[in-house]
Amino acid sequence: NAGVTQTPKFQVLKTGQSMTLQCAQDMNHEYMSWYRQDPGMGLRLIHYSVGAGITDQGEVPNGYNVSRSTTEDFPLRLLSAAPSQTSVYFCASSYTGLSGTGELFFGEGSRLTVL
Amino acid sequence: GNSVTQMEGPVTLSEEAFLTINCTYTATGYPSLFWYVQYPGEGLQLLLKATKADDKGSNKGFEATYRKETTSFHLEKGSVQVSDSAVYFCALSVGGGSNYKLTFGKGTLLTVNP
Numbered sequence: 001n002a003g004v005t006q007t008p009k010f011q012v013l014k015t016g017q018s019m020t021l022q023c024a025q026d027m028n029h030e031y032m033s034w035y036r037q038d039p040g041m042g043l044r045l046i047h048y049s050v051g052a053g054i055t056d057q058g059e060v061p062n063g064y065n066v067s068r069s070t071t072e073d074f075p076l077r078l079l080s081a082a083p084s085q086t087s088v089y090f091c092a093s094s095y096t097g098l099s100g101t102g103e104l105f106f107g108e109g110s111r112l113t114v115l
Numbered sequence: 116g117n118s119v120t121q122m123e124g125p126v127t128l129s130e131e132a133f134l135t136i137n138c139t140y141t142a143t144g145y146p147s148l149f150w151y152v153q154y155p156g157e158g159l160q161l162l163l164k165a166t167k168a169d170d171k172g173s174n175k176g177f178e179a180t181y182r183k184e185t186t187s188f189h190l191e192k193g194s195v196q197v198s199d200s201a202v203y204f205c206a207l208s209v210g211g212g213s214n215y216k217l218t219f220g221k222g223t224l225l226t227v228n229p
Contacts, residue, residue, distance in 0.1 A: 028194075042204065042221035043159075051134070088214070090158055102148070104217055106158035 003025045006091050006107035013081045013114045021076040021110050023091030029105070030095040032074040033058070034066065036087040037109075043090065049074055050096065081114045088112075117142045121205045121220035122138040128195055128227050129196040136190040136223050138179075138205035148172075148181050153202040162190075162203070196228045203223070 007022045013097040025032065033048035045058030062087060065077040074093075078085060088111050106115040139145065147166045151159040151168040163172030168183035177192045188205060206214040 043219040047214060048216060053143060066126065092159075103160075103161050103164065104151075108156075108158045 001100065004091055004093055004105050004107035006069075006089075006110050007076075008110060010111050011107065011113070012057070013078075013112065015082060015114060017022070017112045019078050019081065019112075019113070021078075021089055021091075023074045023076065023107060024057050024072050025074075025091075026072065027093060027095070027105065028071060029093035030071065032068065033074045033092050033104070034074070035092065037090060038087050046089075047078065053079040064084045078112075083114045086112060086114045117146070117207060117218045119205050119207055119218055119220035121203075123221075123223070125224040125226060128225070129130050130197055130200070130227055130229050131194045132227075134192040134195045134199075134225070136203055136205075136225070138159070138188045138190065138220060140186050140207050142186075142207055142209050142218075144209045146209045148179070148206070148208040150165065150177070150179055150188070150190050151204040151206060151219075153204065153222070155201070159204060171186060195225070197229050200225055200227045220228055 004025045030051045035043040035045040037043050044060045046064050047066040049055045052068050052071050055066050088109050089109040090109050094104050119140050149164045150162040151161045153159045163174040165172040165181035178191045179188050202222045202224050204222045208217050208219045210223045
């Protein structure tokens with residue numbers, strides 16, 4: 001039961017560096033999304049995708065890029081890391097069929113520190 | 116727009132105490148309502164849900180009733196355990212099909228002492 005798998009679990013970057021957070025799910029979910037979690041802010045949606053080849057912006061998309069070339073994978077790219085991007089990032093997926101109710105399945109998170 | 120407001124934490128209780136975490140919402144349309152739980156060092160996982168008014172979601176001794184008239188979905192448990200210590204998030208989603216963006220509250224940290 002792999003579910004949603006995120007890598008890496010921890011990462012330290014210097015300001016200006018780029019990196020990609022990987023997310024893969026094996027549940028054949030059409031919907032995938034990225035959230036960031038910050039103290040006192042709850043979870044905020046960065047980007048989401050409703051299927052391969054389709055992506056859209058969430059609440060806080062600036063500084064992040066995504067792509068969805070396959071149903072399984074949804075990587076999140078930081079083009080030029082900034083200290084404000086220090087956060088815990090969660091990938092989540094969902095089934096969007098007629099019987100779905102919006103339940104999200106989350107990965108274990110990736111803790112990113114930007115110095 | 117859609118929003119979720121839940122009680123500020125942290126909440127500290129003794130084992131076997133009664134728990135209530137308040138959650139109210141504003142939404143366009145008819146939302147589904149959720150409580151997610153995040154144990155230390157882990158991702159979020161669904162605790163319970165309700166998809167229409169007057170539905171009661173329940174799981175692991177926790178309950179919440181979808182109250183349309185008061186736009187609320189308060190989480191309750193009659194007797195908490197140390198293992199219930201976690202962060203609890205109230206959330207809603209509106210629409211079906213591919214429109215499954217969840218709106219989360221800010222979370223409530225619960226600590227249960229033995």
